[in-house]
Amino acid sequence: MKPGRIGLELLTATLGLALARPGAAQETPATGAAPAAEAPAPAAATVVAPASDAARLQAVEKQLAEQQKKLESLEAERAEAALPDPSAEIDRPRLLVYGFADMGMQWLAMDDGPYKDVIASVPGFVVGNINLYFDARPSPAWRALVETRFGLAPQGSWNGLTQVDNRFMDTSSPSGRGYAVWSGVILERAWLQWAYDERLALQAGYLLTPYGIWNVDHGTPTLISLLLPSLQVDEAIPQHQVGVQALGAFPIDNWELAYHAYLTNGRNVIAVDEHWREGMGGRLVLRRIGDLRVALGGSGYYGTFHKDVLLAHVGTDPVTGESTINFVKSQWAADGGYAASEWSVGGDLSLDFKGFRFRGEAMVRRVDYEDGKHEHKTFDNPAAMYPNHYRHYAYGIFAYRFASYFEPYLFIDYNDSYPAIALNHYAVCFSAGLNLYFTAYAMLKMQYADQRFWPNDNNLNMKFAAARLVLVF
Amino acid sequence: MGTRTGAGSVGGNQGRRVWLAAAVRIGAAAVVVAALVAFPGSPGPSAQTSVRLAVIANPAVPVKTQSASELAGIFSRATRTWKDGSAIRPLNLQPGSSERIAFDRAVLHLDPDQSAQFWVDRLVRGEEPAPKAITKADIVLRLVASLAGGIGYIPEDKVDDKVRVLAFIRDGKVVTP
Numbered sequence: 001m002k003p004g005r006i007g008l009e010l011l012t013a014t015l016g017l018a019l020a021r022p023g024a025a026q027e028t029p030a031t032g033a034a035p036a037a038e039a040p041a042p043a044a045a046t047v048v049a050p051a052s053d054a055a056r057l058q059a060v061e062k063q064l065a066e067q068q069k070k071l072e073s074l075e076a077e078r079a080e081a082a083l084p085d086p087s088a089e090i091d092r093p094r095l096l097v098y099g100f101a102d103m104g105m106q107w108l109a110m111d112d113g114p115y116k117d118v119i120a121s122v123p124g125f126v127v128g129n130i131n132l133y134f135d136a137r138p139s140p141a142w143r144a145l146v147e148t149r150f151g152l153a154p155q156g157s158w159n160g161l162t163q164v165d166n167r168f169m170d171t172s173s174p175s176g177r178g179y180a181v182w183s184g185v186i187l188e189r190a191w192l193q194w195a196y197d198e199r200l201a202l203q204a205g206y207l208l209t210p211y212g213i214w215n216v217d218h219g220t221p222t223l224i225s226l227l228l229p230s231l232q233v234d235e236a237i238p239q240h241q242v243g244v245q246a247l248g249a250f251p252i253d254n255w256e257l258a259y260h261a262y263l264t265n266g267r268n269v270i271a272v273d274e275h276w277r278e279g280m281g282g283r284l285v286l287r288r289i290g291d292l293r294v295a296l297g298g299s300g301y302y303g304t305f306h307k308d309v310l311l312a313h314v315g316t317d318p319v320t321g322e323s324t325i326n327f328v329k330s331q332w333a334a335d336g337g338y339a340a341s342e343w344s345v346g347g348d349l350s351l352d353f354k355g356f357r358f359r360g361e362a363m364v365r366r367v368d369y370e371d372g373k374h375e376h377k378t379f380d381n382p383a384a385m386y387p388n389h390y391r392h393y394a395y396g397i398f399a400y401r402f403a404s405y406f407e408p409y410l411f412i413d414y415n416d417s418y419p420a421i422a423l424n425h426y427a428v429c430f431s432a433g434l435n436l437y438f439t440a441y442a443m444l445k446m447q448y449a450d451q452r453f454w455p456n457d458n459n460l461n462m463k464f465a466a467a468r469l470v471l472v473f
Numbered sequence: 474m475g476t477r478t479g480a481g482s483v484g485g486n487q488g489r490r491v492w493l494a495a496a497v498r499i500g501a502a503a504v505v506v507a508a509l510v511a512f513p514g515s516p517g518p519s520a521q522t523s524v525r526l527a528v529i530a531n532p533a534v535p536v537k538t539q540s541a542s543e544l545a546g547i548f549s550r551a552t553r554t555w556k557d558g559s560a561i562r563p564l565n566l567q568p569g570s571s572e573r574i575a576f577d578r579a580v581l582h583l584d585p586d587q588s589a590q591f592w593v594d595r596l597v598r599g600e601e602p603a604p605k606a607i608t609k610a611d612i613v614l615r616l617v618a619s620l621a622g623g624i625g626y627i628p629e630d631k632v633d634d635k636v637r638v639l640a641f642i643r644d645g646k647v648v649t650p
Contacts, residue, residue, distance in 0.1 A: 098596060133599070140560055145599050189599065197554040208599070219597035251546040289545045291582045352587075404586050440589030472593050 096135040102128040102220040102445075104468035112459040127152050128468055129220055131188065141195055147188040147208075155181050188218075189240065199248040207245055210260035210283045211237045211299035212348045212361045221472045224359060224399050224407070226447045227431055227464060230415035231393035236365045237301040237344045238267045241279055256287045266303030267342075279303035293352040299345070299363075306339035306373075338375040342367045346393075355401040357409075362394040391417050399435075407435040411449070427453045427460075441472040524575035525643050529617050529636040530624040535559075539639040541647035544580045547624060549591075550601035555622060563604035564613050564625035572610065576626050579642045 107123035130150040137143050154164045170180040191205035209215055214232045217223050232239070243264025250257045259282065266279025281301035288294040310327040317324050329337075346363030367389055369375065374385035392415065399409035411433065416426035433447035449464040528544060530536070535557045539547070546552035547563050555561055566573040568589065577588045592603040607613045610627035617623040618635035632638060641648045 096602070100597060133596070135599075147599065197558065198552060216598055217594065222594045222597040249551060251542075251551050253542040254545065256546070256551050289542075289549060289551075289581065293582075401586075437586070440586065440593050472596070 094137055096137075097132060098135070098473065099130070099132040100219055100221050100470065100472045101130045102468040102470040104128065104445075104466065106464070106466035108462065108464050110460070110462045123465070131219060143193040143195070144191070145193070146190040149186040149188050150183070151186065152181060152183045153186070155183055191245075197248075199250055201247050203245045203247065205242070207241050207243065207262060207264070209237055209239055209241050209281070209301075210245070210247070210262070211281070211301065211344075212297065212346055212363070213295075213350055213359050214361065215239055220445070220468060220470045221441075221443065224357065224397050224409055224435065225411045225431065225433060226445050226466045226468055227411065227413075227429070227449050229361065229393070229395035229413045230427070230429070231346070231361065231363050231395070234391070234393070234415070235267075236346070236363045236391065236393055237281065237299065238279070238303070241265065241267075243279065254288055254290050256289070258285045258287065259283070264303075267305035291353065293350075295348075295350040297348045297350075299348070300343070301345075302341075302343045304339070304341045307337050307375075309337040336376065337373060338369060339373040340367050340369040340375070355407075357399040357401070357407075358397065359399075360394070360396040363392070365391045365393075367391075389417055391415065401435075401437075405437050407437065409433050409435070411447075425453055425455055425457075427451060431464075443470045444468070445470060523644075524571050525629045526572055526576060526579075526626045526641065527629045527632045527638050528624065528626045528640040528642065528647075529614065529632060530639050531617055531620060531622060532635070532637045533621060534624065534637065534639075536639065537637075538649040540649065541580060541640075544640060544647060545582075548576075548580055548604060550595075550604070553601070560622050561624060562620055562622045564616055564620075564623065565604045565606045566610065566613065566626070567606050567608055572626065572628065573606075575645070576642060579645050579647055 104126060105123055106126050128151070132148050132150070134146040134148075135143070136145075155166045157164050166182040167179045168182055170178050173180075187206060189206055189208040191203040191207055193201050193203045195201035208218060212231070214223065214229060215237075220226070241262065241264035243262055245260060245262040247260045248258070261282040262280065264279035279301070280303065281299065283297060283299040285295055285297035287296075308329055310329055313326045313328055315324045315326070316322070342365060344363055344365040346361060348361040349358070350360075351358040367386070369386065369388055374387070377384045377386060393413075394415075395411065395413040397409055397411045399407050401407040409432070411429070411431040413429040413431070414426065429449055429451040431447060431449035433445065435446075436444040438444070444467065446467045447465070451460075451462045451464070453460045528539060530539075535555050543552070547561055548565070550563075553561055566576070568585065574585055577583045577585070581588065581591070583591055596602060607616065607625070610631050613625040613627050614631055614633065614636060617625045618633075624639070626642070629641065638650050641650065
């Protein structure tokens, strides 16, 4: 039955039901209306004209029951008709659009040191993430997911020694002038997927690398902390990669063993020259569903990365005598290029029990440069080069949600040997925060952090405070 | 340990930061107090365990019963195909309904807040979304009866012979027929 017809019948039935109800006339608000006992008898009762009041009441009740039944039936039919064809749920093309956004304030400050003027030292308002997901499922086996992030970046960000100013005169405005900010759209991921079943799916495209907890949870509504752990800031494993991935999961009673394996361009996202950018890695995670929810994961990555520099060789054609110019790839780091291989291995643990949540990750990264192709330091000593090195990262978050709405948490983050500074230091970030959940889809997140370095020869200690209003839609 | 703690800061900035830090703390405290006043507190323990449900499936599905863990796999979307490779089409009831609360607690071990967060997390991660939520048990019954691979749950007293009962949920536990 078509929804329009159902709607018409529903309206008719509702009207009939309203007329048939003995007290229907009394539902009309009427100030100073006469008592019910004094009201004239309903017209329907006159038409039915039963022999006695009892019989008349019985007839009306019967009629009422029939109308009620018909109304319920029509309501059910209308609700069903409003649904897509059940088989169409997964058999027909469809596109879902959903996302999340966060806006708020933040303050990041250094007491002293070479970078203090780069870091904002007064609180400011910030447009955080405006992420939209375009989720297409043209058939049961096929899926495409594109996640974009809108924002004001790169406006105001540092590009070398100057801040980016992307304001431009908006000649398309009705007044022919006025300024607008040309802001960016960041691609978070874009992949195409074919799935055999839950045990095997293949993806190709721009992947959000499956490692640890943070990069998988990925979004402000899902992450407990606003502040990123150092392994995420430093990209101990590249956050995004272009390539192919196989993934799947095997449920075993209350447990599930999930895997990811990928082959990519590695840290160099775009392949435009003859380098074979080998990047490969994977993740295994064992999850438990139940009162105690556990996820124990391990991630690994191997890849190479490089930066090429072309040198222009100007010469003379021996035959024609004309000037020539040839571009040759530099083999020396002194020209600014570099080449290295790296590997990273990490483990992670998630625990959820009633209101308690724990998230923890640890990772080690090793970088080996090719001889003569070490990377130049960028900040404090550009003449120096990065040595081959290990770095270690770890963080833990302890959160407890109570009274449905409140989730205070503690966050501790550790990393060492940032090669731009020195190899014999370490840094610890102590942080506390509070998440307020208005609903599952609206929350306010607040956090304060104090990052300290040992030794702190470069005066890098910093403080951080932020608040973000987050909405899922 | 050789750590500086801001002793070398410029005086004017130091004063401003102290005030700023105080303002941030006061603001945070105000938000907490306001939230405590505005929110009535968590929903108390409910009587959802008294809800008796039947987990029903299309008669053509290749299973006779389903255990609690198998149902958890299906309704968390971890398991998406029946044993014969055909697609599982799970149907939920509306969040907040007594049946949905009882089902989520018994099968997924999730309270309403946790259930909502669970599905938000999955969306943000780019994983499978929650099974479609249907407004009425009567409609679930009719859809499951007509939908190949369909599975859902309804109050026990609404079951008819057009669907197969795979499990019952009684006293907060999954019981096989």
